Amino acid sequence: MSNTNQPHHGRNFKRMREILGIKQEAVALELGEDWDQKKVSRLEEKEIIPDDLMDQIAKILKVPAEAIKNFDEEKTINFISNTFHDSLNGSAVASTLYNCTFNPIDKLVEVYDALLKEKDEKAAILQRLLDEKR
Known part of the structure; x- marks a missing residue:
């Protein structure tokens, strides 16, 4: 047994x-x-x-x-x-499962700024190429 x-x-x-x-x-x-x-x-x-x-x-x-x-x-x-x-x-579950260590809005602004900077850099490169052809 x-x-x-x-x-x-x-x-x-x-x-x-x-x-x-x-x-x-x-x-x-x-x-x-x-x-x-x-x-x-x-x-x-x-x-x-x-x-x-x-x-x-x-x-x-x-x-x-x-x-x-x-x-x-x-x-x-x-x-x-x-x-x-x-x-x-569900708030107890949400707080148990997800503990955000950063401000999501700050991250969005950071990503947006990076995208704008990249766009400006590409525009400058294109402008330089156009100027060289003239």
């Missing part, structure tokens, strides 16, 4: 793979010629995945091995639902 507190590595791997949109065939291809889709499917049924294989899987998914081993979908959903809610009309 399995311990319910013990994370199920195979199920966690499957869920993480699905979240990332990676197919079993792609994982099999990355694991090597000994692997195919059916073997990856059987791996996802295993409660414990050996560390060396878990490290390979983590590298393929581009996540830490510990993230797969300790993934808890219920805790993740609770975290998201408790962190990102629209009770403040």
Whole structure:
């Protein structure tokens, strides 16, 4: 009988793979010629995945091995639902996700000035070419 507190590595791997949109065939291809889709499917049924294989899987998914081993979908959903809610009309989410370190209007003015300078330089070059032809 399995311990319910013990994370199920195979199920966690499957869920993480699905979240990332990676197919079993792609994982099999990355694991090597000994692997195919059916073997990856059987791996996802295993409660414990050996560390060396878990490290390979983590590298393929581009996540830490510990993230797969300790993934808890219920805790993740609770975290998201408790962190990102629209009770403040999205302002809490916006301030959490985007922390602007510059004044956007200053950047627009800076870009506009650079474009004007470039335009003036090109106009001067064209004028010089026209003067040379005369």
